Amino acid sequence: MGKSQPQTTAPKNWPAGIPYLYTPVYSPRLTKSQLQAIRTLPPDLNPTDIIPRALKPGPSANVRITAITDPRHPACGQCGLFAARDIQPGELIVPYLGEVHPGTTTEIGGTGHEESDYDLWLDHDADVAVDAAKMGNEARFVNDYRGVPDAQRANAEFRAVWDERRGEKGMAVFALPASKRAVGKKAASVGIAKGQEILVSYGKGFWGKRREETETWEEV
Numbered sequence: 001m002g003k004s005q006p007q008t009t010a011p012k013n014w015p016a017g018i019p020y021l022y023t024p025v026y027s028p029r030l031t032k033s034q035l036q037a038i039r040t041l042p043p044d045l046n047p048t049d050i051i052p053r054a055l056k057p058g059p060s061a062n063v064r065i066t067a068i069t070d071p072r073h074p075a076c077g078q079c080g081l082f083a084a085r086d087i088q089p090g091e092l093i094v095p096y097l098g099e100v101h102p103g104t105t106t107e108i109g110g111t112g113h114e115e116s117d118y119d120l121w122l123d124h125d126a127d128v129a130v131d132a133a134k135m136g137n138e139a140r141f142v143n144d145y146r147g148v149p150d151a152q153r154a155n156a157e158f159r160a161v162w163d164e165r166r167g168e169k170g171m172a173v174f175a176l177p178a179s180k181r182a183v184g185k186k187a188a189s190v191g192i193a194k195g196q197e198i199l200v201s202y203g204k205g206f207w208g209k210r211r212e213e214t215e216t217w218e219e220v
Helices: 032-038 204-219
Strands: 063-067 079-083 092-096 099-102 119-123 128-131 156-163 168-175
Touching: 032 119, 032 128, 092 156, 119 168
Parallel strands: none
Antiparallel strands: 063 079, 092 168, 099 128, 119 128, 156 168
């Protein structure tokens, strides 16, 4: 008998024309050394940064993709990622899947990832990144907290992980540990409540690049 095929059901509100991934897609530009690098267990691995073998692939029960209609929200008219249940501080929310590719290239025309808003470093030393612009999973809908009504700070973060299911490095979205958010609150009360939007910080580099692009556009 042949091997059973994985399910192909995408989560509710998944956009048409964007492939939903259960596992990463690997660019043919990746070298053998780059593949070896992301499949080498880090010597200083933190036990909290592991995706366990028991985690099932496919649509996550932790989150839901929801259209944003609040005109005050920077992503109004688009979608965000919201907690489908209460999420504890430091808890793994969902892996970040996309195309694993070389971070830089000397080829004419580049890799096609240079302008992506969904590209994260997977292994900086090995020059490997993962881009969810054209394919991915629920994690691609995580928004930045800046400008979001009633959001004074991020409640989640991107973290490098070791995925035991495939034996390789990856990225994932985690709720922030209590120590990073528990200002004047008990640790037990900190987390992401059911129905709350999951928000990260894209970082100063992301917004600096956006300002440069805006200034260039205005000068044209």
